[in-house]
Each structure stands twice: as C-alpha cells, then as structure tokens.
Amino acid sequence: MIQTLPSPRPYPTGVHRSLSNPxxxxxxxxxxxxxxxxxxxxxxxxxxxxxxxxxxxxxYFIKQMAQETVRRIAGVTQIDNQVEVVYAEENAQ
Incomplete structure (x- = not known):
C-alpha cells in the first residue's frame, strides 16, 4: 500500500518532525x-x-540571514540555500 503524504505547510522549524539527526x-x-x-x-x-x-x-536579506545563521554551526560543511524569496505583493494575489 502506498501512502500519500500531505503537502508541506508553513510551521515553525523545530516542531514538524522527529529529530534523530543531531x-x-x-x-x-x-x-x-x-x-x-x-x-x-x-x-x-x-x-x-x-x-x-x-x-x-x-x-533576499532574510534568505542570506538563514544561510549566515547556519554557517556558524559546528559540523556544517556545505549549505545548499534553496529558500525562495516571495515579496508581500506576490503573496497577496
């Protein structure tokens, strides 16, 4: 039986799934x-x-801040920043 997962919703980062990866x-x-x-x-x-x-x-500033926040963390060797910038005007449509 194949299970279909719901599409992702916006939610705070720390609460949406178990964290087995330190x-x-x-x-x-x-x-x-x-x-x-x-x-x-x-x-x-x-x-x-x-x-x-x-x-x-x-x-784009917040996108860069996400990357800079992660860059300082011990164990991070590479960052693939696929965050999209969506301006407020685009969200209102």
Missing amino acids: LELRVRRSLCNSSYRQLQYVRCHCKDGVVLLMGTVPS
Whole structure:
C-alpha cells in the first residue's frame, strides 16, 4: 500500500518532525532562536554535514540571514540555500 503524504505547510522549524539527526537539531534550534522571526519557517534537511535550506521568505536579506545563521554551526560543511524569496505583493494575489 502506498501512502500519500500531505503537502508541506508553513510551521515553525523545530516542531514538524522527529529529530534523530543531531546536526539537524542544532540547525533548527539556531533558526528558531534567531532574532529574525521569519527564519522559524525555513525548513532544513541535513546529511553528512550538508544542510539543505527550503521554504519561502519575504526578502533576499532574510534568505542570506538563514544561510549566515547556519554557517556558524559546528559540523556544517556545505549549505545548499534553496529558500525562495516571495515579496508581500506576490503573496497577496
């Protein structure tokens, strides 16, 4: 039997799935604890030191802040920042 998973919803980074990966836990905590509250909604996946960032943010500055927040974390060797910038006008449509 094939199970279909629901489409992703915006939710705070630290609450949407179990955290068996210690690096992923550190990344999510850093994003959630950032003074930039929009980073709470950036999703991440970590494997072998590579961090994949996903989601949408309202500006290129916040996208860069997500990357810079993750860059400082011990164990991160590479960042693939796939976060999309969606301006408020685009969200209103």
